[in-house]
Amino acid sequence: MSVSKQVSLNQEQVEILTGLKADQKFINPKYFYNHRGSKLFEKITQLDEYYPTRTERLILESCANDIAQYIDKQSLIIEPGAGSCKKIEYLLEAIHPSVYVPQDVSAEFLKQSAERLSKDYPWLTVSPVVSDFSEPINIPSEFERHTKYVFYPGSTIGNFEPEDAVTFLRQMRQLVGETGGIVLGVDLHKDNETLHAAYNDKKGITAEFNLNTLAHINDILGASFKLDEFEHLALYNSQQQRIEMYLKSLKAARYEVLGETLSFEKGELIHTEHSYKYTIDGIAELASKSGFKLAHSWLDGDELFSVNYLQAD
Known part of the structure; x- marks a missing residue:
């Protein structure tokens, strides 16, 4: 039985689930910004490392x-x-x-x-x-x-x-x-050092900001992703001249979400943002x-x- 027959999903839920079921899992970066995410971003803008x-x-x-x-x-x-x-x-x-x-x-x-x-x-x-x-x-x-x-x-x-x-x-x-x-x-x-520091600050605020995306989609999907089972990863892809931000799964896990079973391998990445x-x-x-x-x-x-x-x- 398909999810659509079991659960009536709104457009937002469909969008998130589609991303989490893709071969390269992703979450649209707009989901950074629930109330806590907006507050965390304000903190990011005040960090020494975050120059923009x-x-x-x-x-x-x-x-x-x-x-x-x-x-x-x-x-x-x-x-x-x-x-x-x-x-x-x-x-x-x-x-x-x-x-x-x-x-x-x-x-x-x-x-x-x-x-x-x-x-x-x-x-x-x-x-x-x-x-x-x-x-x-x-x-x-x-x-x-x-x-x-x-x-x-x-x-x-x-x-x-x-x-x-x-x-x-x-x-x-x-x-x-x-x-x-x-x-x-x-x-x-x-240079790579300046960019790496801007997205991997010493206080870990950017990591909190990225991980908070999971808390946000937990609310939207009624899911139970555990933030401590993922870690923030940001790196500079010099070939494409862009910062790439991911959430990295720390263990193999399965999550039941709106009638779907979402499986994660250890080390699997969820792409949350890139910045050219x-x-x-x-x-x-x-x-x-x-x-x-x-x-x-x-x-x-x-x-x-x-x-x-x-x-x-």
């Missing part, structure tokens, strides 16, 4: 006026996956857009962020859009006259496979039209394939991270 967040912040703060030179005043800024809407604040005064459209799947979190921004920037129209990251962002018709720009910080673009990154950027190109562009955060290719690192030439190529051109890149002094402006081409 603080480095990008420094670039945005120090280069805000330069970035603003590429963006029309009284424009519309769209931020996919905006979350707390914190990073846009580094640019708001310099750019002074008319409208800010943050998009996120978490309605209550987005509402709170939008209300905070509206209070702190009374001259700014904040129009949140609650939708899944994969869905098109619909701009209210009354804002169509504004020149549109996308703000996509945090090097989230590195979590896409390269061909999927091109697809995403093409969607953003369609969204901003012929006159707009995108401010894009991209982590840069660098780019060169400036690689970013220019990505832009070109997506209908943009790389107009300018701003880097920190150590060339760890980049903020880039891609102009519609």
Whole structure:
């Protein structure tokens, strides 16, 4: 008897089970982010080893006026996956857009962020859009006259496979039209030691973050994966220029989940995330394939991270 006849599964449960039954087991990285996962990620961003967040912040703060030179005043800024809407604040005064459209799947979190921004920037129209990251962002018709720009910080673009990154950027190109562009955060290719340390911190916070994914899917599936039967593994694949993150099974085990028996060999890996690192030439190529051109890149002094402006081409 198939699972579908025994148990009525929602789309989320089907997605997770499909990944756990694959030859190379995987969990979508969006399942990092339950309440505890979000808190752990905030801790990660404050770690000495984790350079991306603080480095990008420094670039945005120090280069805000330069970035603003590429963006029309009284424009519309769209931020996919905006979350707390914190990073846009580094640019708001310099750019002074008319409208800010943050998009996120978490309605209550987005509402709170939008209300905070509206209070702190009374001259700014904040129009949140609650939708899944994969869905098109619909701009209210009354804002169509504004020149549109996308703000996509945090090097989230590195979590896409390269061909999927091109697809995403093409969607953003369609969204901003012929006159707009995108401010894009991209982590840069660098030495293995720096990258390894960033994803294997001494305090073990990244390991907790990765392992918490199992706690999250336990809640979603009603499963009983034991976190102490897995360990965090993060390594840099220099050939593909990407960090790969896994959960490694410490023993052979079987788990009963929604009528399915999931078997794990000792040492078997569950892929939870990858993060591609780019060169400036690689970013220019990505832009070109997506209908943009790389107009300018701003880097920190150590060339760890980049903020880039891609102009519609």
